[in-house]
Every structure is written in structure tokens, then in C-alpha cells.
Amino acid sequence: QVQLVESGGGLVQAGGSLRLSCRVSGIIFRNNEVGWYRQAPGKQRELVAHITTGGSKKYGDSVKGRFTASRDNAKNTVYLQMDSLQPEDTGVYYCHARYNRFTEGHWGQGIQVNVSS
Numbered sequence: 001q002v003q004l005v006e007s008g009g010g011l012v013q014a015g016g017s018l019r020l021s022c023r024v025s026g027i028i029f030r031n032n033e034v035g036w037y038r039q040a041p042g043k044q045r046e047l048v049a050h051i052t053t054g055g056s057k058k059y060g061d062s063v064k065g066r067f068t069a070s071r072d073n074a075k076n077t078v079y080l081q082m083d084s085l086q087p088e089d090t091g092v093y094y095c096h097a098r099y100n101r102f103t104e105g106h107w108g109q110g111i112q113v114n115v116s117s
Helices: none
Strands: 003-007 010-013 018-025 033-039 046-051 057-059 067-072 077-082 091-098 111-116
Touching: 003 091, 018 033, 018 091, 018 111, 033 067, 033 077, 046 067, 046 077, 057 067, 077 091
Parallel strands: 010 111
Antiparallel strands: 003 018, 018 077, 033 046, 033 091, 046 057, 067 077, 091 111
């Protein structure tokens, strides 16, 4: 059974930082691309960050320079360091893992991040 379990969300003031973690089990982590998406109220889910098996990274335009994604293959965990948070970063953040771009992959249950002004 594949499981992706996010942690580290919560409430923070604008300008603050949070670090999300996602522990993945049930798949060979090092063979999968991983990433983070988010969904704000009334909006579509959008890419936050994506990391390939080789470690190449891609970020959504709105978070470039503020967020840093990383993966630890020894711990089967993907991280999202979020700095300089703004109210528009508020939403539910989802961890995602997929074998490649031709597969749908697996989702975590989501974790709430609230940034107050």
C-alpha cells in the first residue's frame, strides 16, 4: 500500500517560514519523481516544486527564490522549505510521487498552511 504522509503545516505570520515533510512508503522512493502542489480556496491545484530522480528541480513561478524543495532517498522523504511566506501562499499543500510523467502517481492527504497578514 502506497502512503504519502505530510507534516509540518500550520499558521505563520507573513514573512515567516515553515518546513513541510512528506514521508513516502510502499514504493521504491529513489526511482520516483516527487514534488509538492498546493490548492488555495476557489482555485485549481498548482505546481509548487518538482524533483526528478536525478535531483533536477522545477518550481512554480510564484515561489521561485522563496521555496526550496529537497529529497532524502535514505529517509524516503521529500521536504519543502518555505521562506518569506505571504498570505497568498495559504492553501492545502499536497505531496506527490510518480514513476515518470506518463503515470498518474500517488497523492498525500494534504496539509493546511495558513499565512496571516
